[in-house]
Amino acid sequence: MKALLVVHSKTGHTILFARAIGERLREDGHDVDIKLLRTKGASRPYSRDVELIRPPDPSEYDIVLAGSPVHGGTASPAALAYLEELENLKGKRCAPFATFALPFGGFGGCRRTLARLSGKLEALGATVVEGEGMFWMFGPNKTRMREACERIASRLKQ
Numbered sequence: 001m002k003a004l005l006v007v008h009s010k011t012g013h014t015i016l017f018a019r020a021i022g023e024r025l026r027e028d029g030h031d032v033d034i035k036l037l038r039t040k041g042a043s044r045p046y047s048r049d050v051e052l053i054r055p056p057d058p059s060e061y062d063i064v065l066a067g068s069p070v071h072g073g074t075a076s077p078a079a080l081a082y083l084e085e086l087e088n089l090k091g092k093r094c095a096p097f098a099t100f101a102l103p104f105g106g107f108g109g110c111r112r113t114l115a116r117l118s119g120k121l122e123a124l125g126a127t128v129v130e131g132e133g134m135f136w137m138f139g140p141n142k143t144r145m146r147e148a149c150e151r152i153a154s155r156l157k158q
């Protein structure tokens, strides 16, 4: 199947998580594209006027994953703006993923981020499977990252 991973990443962590998920999906035979969201100006927490530069078109894909860093306890405005601009994702299997850096409040922010992305994916008519969040301080825990990639790949098969 064709899989698109659309990622917003300010400092590079979430794109690395996307690459790891992408590699795992390739092992299952999926044809994977990873696209980084670019914005005009900065995407600051809670900003409402994010302008995306040539956002990727998901229409040709069977699987669409949306990735975001946790910004201000929720998904980044760029990641949310991307999903808000789409018209529908009917018939596609989707999941969110996120990275975060605050050890305590961070877990709540990550849950909120995944929930917001999932909510937007569902509102677009997608079949949404549970996503994954990755704590990322001085790098990811490699075992946890491998397990997270495994879980996403396995949920997308069901």
Ligand SMILES: Cc1cc2nc3c(=O)[nH]c(=O)nc-3n(C[C@H](O)[C@H](O)[C@H](O)COP(=O)(O)O)c2cc1C
Pocket (backbone or CB within 6 Å): 008, 009, 010, 011, 012, 013, 014, 015, 045, 068, 069, 070, 071, 072, 073, 074, 099, 100, 101, 102, 103, 105, 106, 107, 109, 136
């Ligand atoms: C503007 C900004 C706001 C952030 N807010 C949070 C937060 O609320 N909770 C958290 O756990 N991490 C927060 N972080 C840390 C990022 O979520 C974390 O470093 C993430 O891995 C960055 O992903 P990226 O490198 O793909 O941008 C914030 C980082 C930035 C730059």
